Amino acid sequence: MSTVPTKPRGVEWRYLRDVLRVLVARDMMLRYKRSVLGLLWTLVNPLSQLLVLHFVFSRLLAVKVEDFLVFLFIGIISWNWFHGALLQATVTVVENRELIRRPGFPSAILPAVTIASHLVHFLLTLPILLALLLWQGLPLGASLIALPAVILIQFGLTLGLSYFVATFHVLFRDTQYLLGIALMLGFYLTPIFYSLDAIPEGARQYYSLNPMAHLIGSYRAIFIAGSPPSLQSLLVLGAVSTTLGIAGFALFRANSHRFAEEL
Amino acid sequence: MSPIVVCVAGVSKSFRVLHDDRPFTLQEVFQRGRRGSRARETRTALDSVSFEVSRGEALGIVGANGAGKSTLLRMIGGLGRPDDGSIEVQGRVGCLLDLGTGFHPELTGRENVYINGVVSGLTYREVRQRFDSIVDFSELEPFIDNPIRTYSSGMQMRLAFAVAAHIDPEVLLIDEVLSVGDAAFQRKCLMRLKRFKTRGCTTIVVSHATNLVRDLCDTALWLDRGSTRALGPSESVTKAYEAAMAAPPAQST
Numbered sequence: 347m348s349t350v351p352t353k354p355r356g357v358e359w360r361y362l363r364d365v366l367r368v369l370v371a372r373d374m375m376l377r378y379k380r381s382v383l384g385l386l387w388t389l390v391n392p393l394s395q396l397l398v399l400h401f402v403f404s405r406l407l408a409v410k411v412e413d414f415l416v417f418l419f420i421g422i423i424s425w426n427w428f429h430g431a432l433l434q435a436t437v438t439v440v441e442n443r444e445l446i447r448r449p450g451f452p453s454a455i456l457p458a459v460t461i462a463s464h465l466v467h468f469l470l471t472l473p474i475l476l477a478l479l480l481w482q483g484l485p486l487g488a489s490l491i492a493l494p495a496v497i498l499i500q501f502g503l504t505l506g507l508s509y510f511v512a513t514f515h516v517l518f519r520d521t522q523y524l525l526g527i528a529l530m531l532g533f534y535l536t537p538i539f540y541s542l543d544a545i546p547e548g549a550r551q552y553y554s555l556n557p558m559a560h561l562i563g564s565y566r567a568i569f570i571a572g573s574p575p576s577l578q579s580l581l582v583l584g585a586v587s588t589t590l591g592i593a594g595f596a597l598f599r600a601n602s603h604r605f606a607e608e609l
Numbered sequence: 610m611s612p613i614v615v616c617v618a619g620v621s622k623s624f625r626v627l628h629d630d631r632p633f634t635l636q637e638v639f640q641r642g643r644r645g646s647r648a649r650e651t652r653t654a655l656d657s658v659s660f661e662v663s664r665g666e667a668l669g670i671v672g673a674n675g676a677g678k679s680t681l682l683r684m685i686g687g688l689g690r691p692d693d694g695s696i697e698v699q700g701r702v703g704c705l706l707d708l709g710t711g712f713h714p715e716l717t718g719r720e721n722v723y724i725n726g727v728v729s730g731l732t733y734r735e736v737r738q739r740f741d742s743i744v745d746f747s748e749l750e751p752f753i754d755n756p757i758r759t760y761s762s763g764m765q766m767r768l769a770f771a772v773a774a775h776i777d778p779e780v781l782l783i784d785e786v787l788s789v790g791d792a793a794f795q796r797k798c799l800m801r802l803k804r805f806k807t808r809g810c811t812t813i814v815v816s817h818a819t820n821l822v823r824d825l826c827d828t829a830l831w832l833d834r835g836s837t838r839a840l841g842p843s844e845s846v847t848k849a850y851e852a853a854m855a856a857p858p859a860q861s862t
Contacts, residue, residue, distance in 0.1 A: 365727055
């Protein structure tokens with residue numbers, strides 16, 4: 347039997363907040379160090395996607411969705427946050443070998459750091475969204491107060507999934523490639539550049555199993571329809587995220603003693 | 610008698626020889642087929658090692674490469690679980706392990722000190738309060754805003770030691786890092802370690818530098834292929850170890 351040394355610091359929330367803070371700052375500093383455009387890349391990426399997808403789906407394929415520009419942009423930025431954070435969280439344990447092998451380091455914070463870093467990028471694109479809304483003459487309503495809740499739920503959902511994939515990846519290094527394929531397919535199977543209305547009745551029930559479809563729908567309700575998102579779907583999503591989070595965290599914790607040995 | 614802070618009791622650990630137990634990638638699964646070679650080859654890294662270190666005491670661990678010194682030190686730090694036996698550690702653990710400093714080459718010394726200080730167990734405010742003292746100790750003030758990649762390995766180690774010296778650990782684990790840096794800085798580190806000791810910090814050092822072990826440590830543990838060859842006063846243990854090392858490699862099977 348063994349006793350793991352006491353970690354007096356690891357449980358203090360103030361300390362955890364500081365770890366989160368310096369590691370997110372590190373991510374931000376490293377990402378665009380020595381690049382000319384720096385943080386502007388955060389904006390170039392979704393804007394270029396917006397241009398291409400808008401051209402393809404509004405001009406070539408003539409998708410009939412009202413306010414398609416804003417509709418599309420919301421889909422792109424929320425999916426990018428999910429996609430980027432989950433993919434990077436998969437490798438975060440493996441890539442932070444040095445931190446994992448530091449006695450007393452709260453390794454469970456690593457996936458949260460990744461998701462928070464990508465959240466910063468998501469938040470940085472919101473001004474562009476606001477500009478597009480203004481340009482398209484869409485007013486911002488009181489529904490905006492629901493935005494933090496939707497963001498929080500997406501954070502929780504991504505974090506819960508991250509604990510699973512990050513744990514699997516340490517033990518099974520193919521995880522990141524499998525996840526890459528799953529996310530690529532997910533991009534097409536999530537209503538990002540089309541609306542749920544376009545889905546045949548029979549297939550719609552499967553779409554309702556996709557949490558990202560609900561989240562993107564909620565963002566669109568807030569920004570385009572100007573109406574609060576469905577409380578029922580938010581509650582269900584919140585419950586799903588919490589359950590995933592607890593189960594994922596438990597799995598991560600149960601395996602974390604193996605990380606130091608496997609790396 | 611001071612209270613016992615680190616208690617290692619009958620600790621054994623063996624490692625699977627890599628890639629024999631669990632497939633690592635899909636490719637390996639396919640190549641091996643369903644039954645494949647599941648032979649569990651294991652190598653014993655530690656074999657029922659026991660010792661205790663009291664508060665304010667220093668223990669030196671010596672032994673040839675591959676004797677299990679680093680494995681033991683990491684398990685004391687809570688990294689990896691022993692297969693058998695128990696390890697109990699009381700208090701905040703600080704460490705300087707052999708895995709590099711954890712500094713990021715692209716970031717400046719200043720940025721790295723903050724990151725390193727916080728991940729080592731200080732709050733942001735505590736790092737800020739100690740920042741000047743850390744830089745002062747490292748003697749790297751003129752370079753602190755340059756990227757770490759421009760530092761020599763000795764400079765990096767100095768900065769890493771300076772941070773570790775400011776986190777007020779109750780138990781300090783050091784793995785063969787003091788050999789980096791010039792003689793003057795080594796002396797300074799040694800002084801610092803001795804000051805820690807007088808303040809009640811328990812120290813465990815893995816080192817090939819037997820004179821350092823003699824100078825700093827009260828007791829020494831000599832590991833030989835995972836087993837305890839000798840445990841006792843650092844003076845006599847290190848002398849015996851030196852004698853054995855100096856002798857031609859005998860077939861001691």
